[in-house]
Amino acid sequence: MVKEAMLEANEGNLPSVAAPVTPPDSGERTVSKGRTKKSQEISWGKIRQLIERYVRERPQDHIATFLADLREIDISRKDPSAFYRTRDLVRPMGQKIMAAVGQDLEDPFYYPDVRAERYTTSTISPIRYLMGCIRKDTTAIVEFGSGWSTNLFQIYVGHGTTRSASIGYHGAEYTIEGQECAKRLAQHDGKINYFAHSFDYRKPNIAFLRKYTGHILVFTRHSIEQVQTINPSLYEDLCSLRAQVTIVHIEPVGWQRSQELMRRRADDDAAFFGGIGETIDGDIVSVERQLANAAWWSWRLSYNTNLLSIIEDYCGRKKGRLVKREYDFSGVGNIMNPSSLFHVELW
DSSP: OHHHHHHHHHTTOOOOOOOOOOOTTSSOOOSSOSSOHHHHHHHHHHHHHHHHHHHHHOTTSOHHHHHHHTTOOOOOOSOTTHHHHHOTTTHHHHHHHHHTTTOOTTOSSEEEEEETTEEEEEEOOHHHHHHTTOOTTEEEEEEETOTTOHHHHHHHHHHOTTTTTTOEEEEEESOHHHHHHHHHHHHHHOSSOEEEEEOOTTSOOOGGGTTOOSEEEEEEESSGGGSSSOOTHHHHHHHTSSSEEEEEEEESOGGGGOHHHHHHHHTTOHHHHHHHHHTTTSOOSOHHHHHHHHHHHHHHTTOOOSHHHHHHHHHHTTSEEEEEEEEEEEOSSOTTSOEEEEEEEEO
């Protein structure tokens, strides 16, 4: 891809920084690292209160309505590029827009778009992508670090009650509040085969999946980011299951492909990262600057440093196959913490 070629050409040519003089409200490293367990407990507790109110006031409403009220419905068109592939009149323009980012109209992830008065590309929603990973023999769908399982419920809404009848939906979550909130929403639906489990990336326990055969879809979405180093045994445990396993990570770890940034992070180079924070309003067009900003954000919150190396290790040892990789495809939530996607089939 064009982005990767640019990165390889510029590797090691990261923004130069000097030792920072940090004002009180600048981007210096925070005291609390990432989102604390307590803050998550408070957030999921508030969601639980809202759901209880919705159920009380509108007992006949479907959970899709509740998700929409909570701004948690994100299921885009299935194939936005079909219009350009099937109409000769607009196909050349669509091809040109896609080619500008190293893609073509056959790509199922990106599609031509107009944003802020400019031709550009957009991507299908992560939920739509995950729905596309469900197979006829899928028996379980699991989210690690699931919070109140909003992603799982969106997949369930999109996949439908009938097709979900033979699938177990599992929310593996660190906080009790997140688990209880999800169970309440599942109870209101009454038809989803939903299960909540206690889960910690540092001491992963996936015994609840050992009963499954067929195919299991596992995914994470901006939860691994919260743990500086996850336990690689998670992949070993997934490989040991009787079922075939697909795992999709949607995490802000694209900056980890830079050896220079990884070295700076390993050295905990405060002067380097502090300097990036001092010039955060600088260059906004280069790939290397975008990566440096993302690495700075990760450093200041002690976000994850080892997901990409685990994926590369398993695929390098032929214990998994990388089906799709999309670096830094979206920064909707926070442009300093952009999502990257890694779709892996484990053997």
